[in-house]
Amino acid sequence: MSGTDTREVDPVTGHDTTGHNWNGIKELNTPFPKLVIWILALAFLYSVVAWILLPAWPTGRDYTRGLLGLDQGTEAVTGFREIAAERQGWLDRFEAPDIAALQADTGLMRQAMPAARRLFDDNCAACHGTSGQGGPGFPVLADGYWLWSGDPAEIALTIRHGINANEESRIAEMPAFNWMSAAERAELAGYVATLPKGDADSDSPAAAIFSENCAACHGDGGTGGLGVGAPSLTDVSVLYGQDAATVLQTLTHGRHGVMPAWAGRLSEAEINLLALYVADLAETKGEVAK
Amino acid sequence: MLRLHYNLEKLSMGLVGAIIVAASIGGLVEIAPLFTIDETVAVPDDLRPHTPLELAGREIYIREGCYACHSQMVRSLADEIDRYGPYSLAGESAYDHPMLWGSKRTGPDLARLGGKYSDLWHVEHLVDPRSVVPASIMPAYPWLARPLDTGLLHDKLATLARLGVPYDEAMIAAAKTDALAQSRPDSDGAEAVTVRYGGKVAVRAFDGDPETLTEMDAVVAYLQSLGTLTEAPYRVLAEDRP
Numbered sequence: 001m002s003g004t005d006t007r008e009v010d011p012v013t014g015h016d017t018t019g020h021n022w023n024g025i026k027e028l029n030t031p032f033p034k035l036v037i038w039i040l041a042l043a044f045l046y047s048v049v050a051w052i053l054l055p056a057w058p059t060g061r062d063y064t065r066g067l068l069g070l071d072q073g074t075e076a077v078t079g080f081r082e083i084a085a086e087r088q089g090w091l092d093r094f095e096a097p098d099i100a101a102l103q104a105d106t107g108l109m110r111q112a113m114p115a116a117r118r119l120f121d122d123n124c125a126a127c128h129g130t131s132g133q134g135g136p137g138f139p140v141l142a143d144g145y146w147l148w149s150g151d152p153a154e155i156a157l158t159i160r161h162g163i164n165a166n167e168e169s170r171i172a173e174m175p176a177f178n179w180m181s182a183a184e185r186a187e188l189a190g191y192v193a194t195l196p197k198g199d200a201d202s203d204s205p206a207a208a209i210f211s212e213n214c215a216a217c218h219g220d221g222g223t224g225g226l227g228v229g230a231p232s233l234t235d236v237s238v239l240y241g242q243d244a245a246t247v248l249q250t251l252t253h254g255r256h257g258v259m260p261a262w263a264g265r266l267s268e269a270e271i272n273l274l275a276l277y278v279a280d281l282a283e284t285k286g287e288v289a290k
Numbered sequence: 291m292l293r294l295h296y297n298l299e300k301l302s303m304g305l306v307g308a309i310i311v312a313a314s315i316g317g318l319v320e321i322a323p324l325f326t327i328d329e330t331v332a333v334p335d336d337l338r339p340h341t342p343l344e345l346a347g348r349e350i351y352i353r354e355g356c357y358a359c360h361s362q363m364v365r366s367l368a369d370e371i372d373r374y375g376p377y378s379l380a381g382e383s384a385y386d387h388p389m390l391w392g393s394k395r396t397g398p399d400l401a402r403l404g405g406k407y408s409d410l411w412h413v414e415h416l417v418d419p420r421s422v423v424p425a426s427i428m429p430a431y432p433w434l435a436r437p438l439d440t441g442l443l444h445d446k447l448a449t450l451a452r453l454g455v456p457y458d459e460a461m462i463a464a465a466k467t468d469a470l471a472q473s474r475p476d477s478d479g480a481e482a483v484t485v486r487y488g489g490k491v492a493v494r495a496f497d498g499d500p501e502t503l504t505e506m507d508a509v510v511a512y513l514q515s516l517g518t519l520t521e522a523p524y525r526v527l528a529e530d531r532p
Contacts, residue, residue, distance in 0.1 A: 127408075
């Protein structure tokens, strides 16, 4: 094919034909639209610019870094540190050892509460409920009844190291009393179930078993407050349940509730902030979460 | 112009050659970097492989399609680091075949899950998600309470070893007993598990019952191991950068 003399132009479209001829039918050789060619050319040009500016080509063990020297990991970490630095202004005040004193600073607390609620939702709500209402096996935080203590520093300690989670945790062990006879356990369970009502018979044999076996951890008459993580059995707040059937389960198998440790996952200031938030939950009966 | 296309179209062998050249550029760009993958993906020194029980849990995780709703990759974005923790490194999943990074997040990312919740919470959540998270849309998996089939574990470890996962002879031989022992902290074999896989491996009755080895034990052991196989991402995050 040489020379323009063999070109055959279609009179309707003005395009060349391919020169193929099938029983008088010829194929048009329509050129590619100019616009598409231009876009394609620009795209190629862009990729060359990108190769020069951004990390692009692998070179065996390494890669071309690009003139801008960008690195996604570094960018993310820098961005993360910027976020952290923005909060630092008020957040690092929560590193203070006497966090209870911060509670009085209403301006600071108002500024910090949205962040506290977000932290609580991300990390604590799955077990303690979005407004601290708890559930079977997961204590209510919004009621002012404590397994350990409502003092913010003590709450922070619980959050930092958890309960029964690792070697540094608080230890709370409700032993299994399966060595007792089934009849004794049933009787005791019935007794414990009546404790919150306040009309338990303190002269019954069950009461005697209780003082002998249980009072060391749960306090005389089951009033708790000994600081060993054993709940009061006389108040309306329950952890697993205080009906006779659930108490029997507790007695037969023991309990070993686990609260994860948050040191490492959350910063010291965040833990203190959460401790104040939990104290606030208890004081306002969950209102701050709304 | 050269009328390259015009002429090429009439030369069928020429056209075939041109198509092969064009297509192989695309292939080359994707495949060639993989030839150096061993050098470019740095496997952290302290990376441990999954224990047989965790591996069984991983298989169940795949079987149940958990990956359809959960990713296991914290992206390198500031907000993700803020919420989940250090961003994921390629080396973290060097021993995963296949990796489960994913990108679909109907539920939260699970890459840093290990230790965040208690075993009991996981059990309750898997049996009935609504019992602990009232607004959850995650499906319930009550059938995970059935006994775990450990029959294939030995072969699974052997296969992974051939793919470069550092399971040694002893690990492969003990696959079945290690799976059982990891869920029985008071059993004779429990210590051997930590000797083989490191002291940080959790040895517990994950489903609360040391008597029977269930699929629940395996899944919870796996979930509690996520993000705990190496400290490398934490080191990278703490690094000083320009």
